[in-house]
Amino acid sequence: MSCQLALVIDLNKCVGCHACAVNCKSWNTSGQFGPLTEESPYGKEPDGVWFNRVQTYEVGVFPGVDVVHLPKSCMHCVDAPCVGVCPTGASHKRAEDGIVLVDYDECIGCKYCSWACPYGCREFDFHEGVMKKCTLCVDRIYDESLPEEMRKPACVIACPTGARIFGDVNDPASEAGRAILEKQGYQMMPESGANPANHYLPHRRSTYDIQSDRITVLRGAMATARPADGKPTIGYEDHSSTSG
């Protein structure tokens, strides 16, 4: 299979700190696909271009509720709907690595792509009149002036919990490919038909088994156990004998 670069995001590790989103801003506003325009930066309803946003949801009802943070950026879909609807060819999917990009010079700002995107991951720059979006930091990942370990998207480098993996999701030997296989990685809304390249690893409870049989055994034993000399030690005392 051909190379498909993408992100694998571990929802089990995401604490919702927004490091990925803001570090993305920091890299990209001065990058090849910047600036990331902010409207009303110091006024009412500030609204800027973000290649990456973190949304927060509640699942379930009290007390069995889970708060889940969902970092979301362009999924670099294999069958990207945004590419098909683009009248000028500005939205395109690269053959060599599967990254979906917008050519700002070709973009006429018609927003068809944002209507077509099932994931809401397009960011219109009203000032420039062009559509912007995550580039997987295409201006980092091939840049030989960077040390090799830094040739990753900014969000991946910044993420404090290590919840973001970057790589070729089609390569089962890559870290990304292995994480999808081993940790049951899944695509968001596969019914979209877009075949998103980004994957998520599920939010799940720890499987750490704290020897639950020992808890039961211990409590069973407690009811009857008495030390050999008949004199209570502290662990076996009833309340009245020590509270006096």
Added chain:
Amino acid sequence: MSEYVKEVHGHKLKEGEDIKFSTCYMCACRCGIMVHLENDKIRYIQGNPDHPVNQGVLCAKGSAGLMKQISPARITRPLLRKEGTERGAGEWEEISWERVYDLLGARLKKIRETDPKKLAFFTGRDQMQALTATWAKQFGTPNFAAHGGFCSVNMATGMIYSIGGTGWEFGGPDWDRTKYLLMLGVAEDHDSNPFKIGIGKLKERGGKLVVVNPVQSGYGATADEWMPVRPGTDGALILGMIHVLIKNGLYDREFLATATNAAQLVVMDEGGEDEGLFWQEGAFTDNDRQVNYVWDENSGRPARFGTKGVKPALTGTFTAPDGKRVKPAFQLLAELALADYSPEKVSQITTLPAAQIERIALEMGIIARDEKVTLPIEWTDVYGVHHTSISGAPVSVHAMRGIAAHSNGFQTARALSTLMMCLGIIDRPGGFRHKPPYPRPIPPCPKPIDDPALIRPNTPLPNPELGFPTSPDNLLVNADGSPVRIDKAYSWEFPLTAHGMLQNVITNAYKGDPYEIDTLIIFMANMAWNSTMNTSGVLEMLTAKKPDGTYRIPFLVTSDAFFSEQVAYSDLVLPDTTYLERYDVISLLDRPISEFDAVVDSIRQPILPKPEGCEPFQETLIKLANRLGLQGFCDDHGTPLFKDYKDFIINFSPLPDKSIGFLSGWRGADGEDEIVGYPNPNQWEKYIENGCFYRLELEESHQWMRNLNQGYLNWAMDHKLIKYNEPIIMKIYSEQLQRFRLAAKGQRKGKQPATDAQKARLLKYFDPLPTWYPPLEDAMTDRTKYPIHAITQRPMPMYHAWDSQNAWLRQIIGQNFLYMNPILANKLGLANMDWVWVESTHGRKIRVQMKLTHAVQPDTVWTWNGIGKMAGAWNLSKDADEAKKGFLLNHVISEEIDNPEAPKERISNSDPITGQAGWYDLRVRIWKADEEGHWPQFEPLKRPAHIPPAATLLRYTSKTKGGN
């Protein structure tokens, strides 16, 4: 390749590009950063992969440093409130720095010549207390502290008085090994990125995270189990867990008997000077360094703690050779926990199911007993026993402001420490680890000044203002028992006030209680807005006048880089620099950034030029010290010893005979000395060459069980990290608290409490065993009328970040709601997005908009803290979301409550032991509002004339020169 002109850290740079290293200051975590520059502008801020704190990662705040640097709220001229205009009116005279020094210098000189305590100098989260405290001490005022009193002093002192160390940058979970973490009252933490890195590791390992918090916010999202505790009841929960551990025999007997005072014998006989103190052979002695006795089960008599061949009893009641009845401290703990803290009873208090409390305690106890983590590391303990390995268990505990910001928080932190001692998980693999210079003696040796006669004109104080009292004799009170400090710290009402009580300074100064002051200097604290309780009331106090028309607080000086609410209400504003424009130290003498296995400190260096007209506050302090001729900064003839801050940092030593200083790396003339050594003129350059930090790894045998590790203790004493190399025996029983009780009962020589209320307070709260009592505000609250708890959380992308003008971060969160569980909403007949009135027991109210959430304990409502801003502040537009859609809960919180022991008197709304502000004790009632919109609203602040209007469009790029 020739197109590159240089390489920095593997990055090949073109002409016009550069990378400079420094230390982040977007919050209190202090990560290593690499600032990429292009066209003399910031291109990108990245975490330094080599830095021990953040290991290359960087949070949202650190990543948004660029937006702080280009903030439109920057003040670049010293500002003096125009003669004849009101505070807050925004009429400023722009003055020169020379005039600042003439004016402020003369005023301070006069105060110093007459009554130095008329200067109150309080700082926020500055983390440069080594300098500010030295300055205040040399000035001679006792009225100095930083922000700990309203932050988390309960967590700091509660643990330091128990185990000799505390959390965050002073200690934390052994992230590389722990598999089970109980986390209480933590939304985010100021050991921010290390904590996140750690949670990532715990999750990767498949470990379990149990989150105790009324709100499932912050790290709560990664909880494997959530315990939605009722606010202010964590202490009862922890004691309930201790109950379960003791009842099931799941406590580490060896650890308790050898590393803690659990086996030490407490005198039970009542009425004597030794009641409740540790039994001593022969004449009565009671001091912090004495060796106590245990009951030796082999010989059937007392033996000195630590004697070889002795088998100490943890339980029982014994008769000492002198006829006194004695019990091991653990017996007393067991009696207390078993009698008063059954899971059923604790369930009633906390609203958590008894079965869950019991199960979680059993899980922790069983891991601690059965799952061993053993490392093949040789070490020798203080008893001379050589060990070939170190072992522990993969269970750990961490807590933060959620347990601390209550008036029972000190005892809750004591309970937490005791839980850790029972599990035996302190400084052992898989458990909690200290970070040097901790552990320190319990408590650390510095004592506050304890005699008002030491405060004299033109005279430095002999001791620091802040320290750790261990008996009533360390209090700073007048002969009649009244407080000496303006914040009433180290008084009979608030004895162990190790961080001062910033939350009461303005109220006390306004009231002239205990006396009137002349000048208040505030640095890095927004006391006119979100850093204060009772914000509307405090704004009135800041502008209140005496009958003669002068302000009750005569002169208010603020140093800040930005146009905050605090700046707006000041008389003199000193424009500070940002963290990217100045030199700074993160010092071992202050709050270092050490790691579990290494001593670490760091610096900042100027990366960008400071704007004309701004001056680092550090330089301002040095210049003022030189003007005033303060000893330590000047020689005996008043000639300055240091030409600037850089020079001061290299050459100043708090203990000149021992050659330690602000920076521990590359000391000595040749830079070869570690921690102790003579000044090195090239020390700054050495730090810069090393990426702006210094890391000294401890030898492997010195990394564990440091309370009892002889090699480590010797090394730490040799390197001046601690004063003594004696074992640091942890305290489940605090005889230091008992001394205050004895004073209250009239059974102790020395300083005596003066009033019945003072005595009642000491008797009630100074329990030498960890205990739980309801928050003090409850005593004045009709809980049928005000049944709901109201608390705040700080959002992760803003935690400990103190500017709200950040164009990126304010897009993430710029408005807040009152969050409520549908269970409560149904009871109150409220629906999602209703406008409601929230009224506190203090009679103050706010009108806000509510939102429903299931992720909150049903008796509790909450909101984000510090989002709401005064219109016009921070150069945000008057209709900015923060002003119109954001609100502060602070308006309904009171900085004072009725004194539970003397209901007609008012007293600080704080922990009666440490003076920690009881932010989260608040009780409210809520009803539907007829009108919409937030209340109260304030007149918009007027922007100082020299600050241009903020941009309405921002398209930042470093690709082009100039502009933003």
